[in-house]
Amino acid sequence: MPSKGATLELAVLGLLQESPLHGYELRKRLNLLLGWTRLLSYGSLYPALKRMLRAGWITEVVATSPTVSRRARIVYQITPAGTEYFASEITDAGPAAWEDENFNMRFAFFSRTDAAVRLRILEGRRSRLQERLDRARVLSSGADRYQTELRRHAAESVEREVRWLTDLIEAERGNHDRGGNDRAPQTAPPQNVAPQNP
Amino acid sequence: MPSKGATLELAVLGLLQESPLHGYELRKRLNLLLGWTRLLSYGSLYPALKRMLRAGWITEVVATSPTVSRRARIVYQITPAGTEYFASEITDAGPAAWEDENFNMRFAFFSRTDAAVRLRILEGRRSRLQERLDRARVLSSGADRYQTELRRHAAESVEREVRWLTDLIEAERGNHDRGGNDRAPQTAPPQNVAPQNP
């Protein structure tokens, strides 16, 4: 079962699928990929790598570089089992996929995700955010100026994100009629094909 | 030391300062106040209340209501020690105050915070977000379309938040001192916290 901490593991596998990496470099890339809030610490990454080794998703190779004699780096490589696990998780468009952290990670690997799954994840994410807005619209008693302003701003942020998702969904649908998929997700002008309204 | 989990404790104290509350009600209000992401679970709240009891910040009173015989509710009240702790923490405008979660909580209790402290927290928060943007601007390499789009959107969100903070800072300065003097006699009608669109 994809418990919560699967996010880090999946992100590592996603990066290792492109090329083998050592821990230090991995951390930097993870922070670039997902590090908008707190930075990932080594005390978090290295134990995760050990777990993944035990799970058989990655293998480690001590890189003894003959030319440049840096400190021996331990390079991690993804295994077939790891590739399989990544593929199966990335295919799963269940509720776990539209959690905050998880969603960003899924999105980051969208180029390796089926178009249908992409769409489901985007829509799931959007309706989850919409629920949040509805839940919060039951506006509150006893809120002072600052609390009111805080909520207003938070709601506005969520609304913006909903619009962002809507644009992405439209873009996805727009180039869906082509079998090959994998086109730009950018807010492209809506192509007028046959409107497929729900 | 205000370790990380102090956020929940402080929020509880902030709410209890207005009126005594029992756990269930407390949870609902906390979720309204800070619950834009995940909802707070009882498994998290009740242990926190126990910790706070041990620390002497709150006391519990079993409310035996004679008129309506609901299940006995345990009502928590803030103690003088709790009030003192809250006051000292809320006064501290150190780096901890502009962390994501923490910042929202601080902001929610801004009406009970000194104007000078408010300003420092807002400015600290802003420069922290600015740092994030700078750190991320070194981006580029190895990012595909989706990753690029994800970063663009994230950066945009942070930029919006910076602008929001800038507006708030201006508003704070506006009704704090005009031209270096504290006692602004006229010209400064009580500006709203939210200086927004016409």
Next chain:
DNA sequence: GTTAGCATGTAAGGAGTTACATGATTTT
């Protein structure tokens, strides 16, 4: 009568942060 909301908890388990510990290499 049964579902939904009110109300309080505990136990197991996972995950992350901070601080500690060490050492090489590159840049200033």
Next chain:
DNA sequence: AAAATCATGTAACTCCTTACATGCTAAC
């Protein structure tokens, strides 16, 4: 020569989530 960056890890601690366990009350 010092400082920054590269590089790998461990241990203690804290905290949260999930799932479990219980029982009352109101509404449908």
